[in-house]
Amino acid sequence: MKTGVEQSVYAVLLLNMLPDKAVLHSEVISGQIGASPTYFQKLLRKLVSADLITSVPGVKGGFRLKKDPEDIRVYDIYVAIEGQQSLYSPSGILSDVLELEYDDRCCVLGELMEEAEESWKAVLKRETIASLAEQVESDRFVNHVTDLKKWVEENMVV
Amino acid sequence: MKTGVEQSVYAVLLLNMLPDKAVLHSEVISGQIGASPTYFQKLLRKLVSADLITSVPGVKGGFRLKKDPEDIRVYDIYVAIEGQQSLYSPSGILSDVLELEYDDRCCVLGELMEEAEESWKAVLKRETIASLAEQVESDRFVNHVTDLKKWVEENMVV
DNA sequence: ATAAATTGGATAATCATTATCCGGTTTAAC
């Protein structure tokens, strides 16, 4: 799992704490998350392209959630950042000497890997930003979250 | 998914076709699989360290299965090659400003990722070399497999 | 007009994986 996805999820969780119409600008977020500001912009850009968040250019600009938190699955963020290329790229092995036709490239292993990957994705599809946020609030982290919300209010714009 | 694991699985599948006491030497296998010979040796070495296969040094040496194919899970091969480090490395984000204690690093996302990974591993644990081999034989690939077995008999040693 | 923010492209740094090389050890065969 690449750190870019992780940071993106946290970013979206932060944006989810924003009141309506407010935005956070990228350097504030990356500062809090501890990511490289310039690279983090690229991540945000991908989230924008995937229609998960909105960007407001210009002074007092920044980023805001575009969809409802119930409609943003962790999987959506994963795809936005990494693309939908599968973890496993079937290489059609053993075809050298044996001269297989193209649809003979089963390969049994490929099917297994695909199934494993689907199973992995299923977990990421199940959880949404809303459900994650709920967990964070309900858990033993109430203090933490109120601190976070205070921080958000201090740093948001508009 | 790294190609090293894939190649290793195919290697083990090939070794599984060997009659008792026979071995294949590494260059023959890597040749058939289409892997770089020198790197492939490293892969085989890891499989040896994990006690999945045995190596016979010296002239007429080579590699042979050590365990029964029923006792080699695809997951075992994965761990042998890549180690048991998880795909996701929890980075304890957002702790900067908020000064969390160490066990406050939940993090909700980490739990989710761990669950996803477990689900992924479960599929790999379910399948063994024996069950894979069975699939290959039963499928529409009978011709292919008989060719493979012929090739194995021609290239094995002892 | 100006300052502050995002956008997008080009490019460099970093890191894990893959690949190569070489001297050392073991074993079969002559």
Place this chain on the structure above:
DNA sequence: GTTAAACCGGATAATGATTATCCAATTTAT
């Protein structure tokens, strides 16, 4: 015994993907 053919293991280079930086262009509140 000597030799040839294989594995062993450590050092090291090449590759490729991810991460990071820089800069000119565009947008917008003041």
